[in-house]
Amino acid sequence: MPAPIYLPSPSQKGDVSLEETIVQRRSIRHFTSEPISQFQLSQILWAAQGITNTSRKHRTVPSAGATYPLEIFVACGNKTVEGIDDGIYHYNIDNHSLTLHHKGDVRLELAGAALDTEFVYEAPVDIIICAVYSRTLMYYGGRGERYVHIEVGHAGQNIYLQATALGLATVAIGAFYDEPVREVLRLDKQYQPLYIMPVGKPA
Numbered sequence: 262m263p264a265p266i267y268l269p270s271p272s273q274k275g276d277v278s279l280e281e282t283i284v285q286r287r288s289i290r291h292f293t294s295e296p297i298s299q300f301q302l303s304q305i306l307w308a309a310q311g312i313t314n315t316s317r318k319h320r321t322v323p324s325a326g327a328t329y330p331l332e333i334f335v336a337c338g339n340k341t342v343e344g345i346d347d348g349i350y351h352y353n354i355d356n357h358s359l360t361l362h363h364k365g366d367v368r369l370e371l372a373g374a375a376l377d378t379e380f381v382y383e384a385p386v387d388i389i390i391c392a393v394y395s396r397t398l399m400y401y402g403g404r405g406e407r408y409v410h411i412e413v414g415h416a417g418q419n420i421y422l423q424a425t426a427l428g429l430a431t432v433a434i435g436a437f438y439d440e441p442v443r444e445v446l447r448l449d450k451q452y453q454p455l456y457i458m459p460v461g462k463p464a
């Protein structure tokens with residue numbers, strides 16, 4: 262098992278106000294090939310699911326009954342994130358680290374599974390938000406499915422806002438084939454991919 266990559270501590274201060282960030286947020290589909298920093302990736306992942314209450318382990322994003330069904334994977338190219346090799350990484354929410362899940366740059370294959378959306382392989386990094394439905398459905402039955410979908414929207418919006426505040430670009434992608442995405446990412450059946458969000462510098 263490869264050693265985890267501990268990400269830089271996320272900052273809780275930014276240069277732009279929340280209101281300005283909301284106004285500036287846009288879906289951007291053109292990225293430069295310039296790498297992003299580990300700090301920027303750290304900040305994006307923290308915004309999506311980071312722990313903000315250490316005693317109760319509550320997170321940046323609300324969750325129905327604090328059941329936390331979301332799991333995040335990151336597809337990196339070769340040195341497209343400073344100091345991180347190409348591969349698929351799992352974000353360990355508890356200790357804000359990444360664990361290598363599969364070696365190699367899968368961005369082109371991932372783009373293929375997402376209707377050949379070219380910016381999925383042009384962006385230095387793709388964030389894939391997956392859900393493990395059973396965590397929420399075991400408490401809420403069928404209604405839990407609605408809750409999971411609402412929750413991924415919260416996480417997606419936080420990624421948008423954090424990217425905007427850092428001067429980065431992103432777009433929420435829902436147009437992809439589930440099974441091929443699962444195959445590209447070597448994901449077990451319990452993980453349902455819900456959003457792919459490429460992140461990088463705007464072109």
Ligand SMILES: Cc1cc2nc3c(=O)[nH]c(=O)nc-3n(C[C@H](O)[C@H](O)[C@H](O)COP(=O)(O)O)c2cc1C
Binds near residue numbers: 290432434435436
């Ligand atoms: C659930 C959902 C799915 C989306 N799927 C895609 C997608 O597959 N491809 C894409 O380019 N944009 C996608 N978008 C982004 C929208 O096209 C975008 O939010 C919309 O055009 C409004 O633009 P704005 O985000 O800049 O305000 C999606 C947005 C949402 C909320």
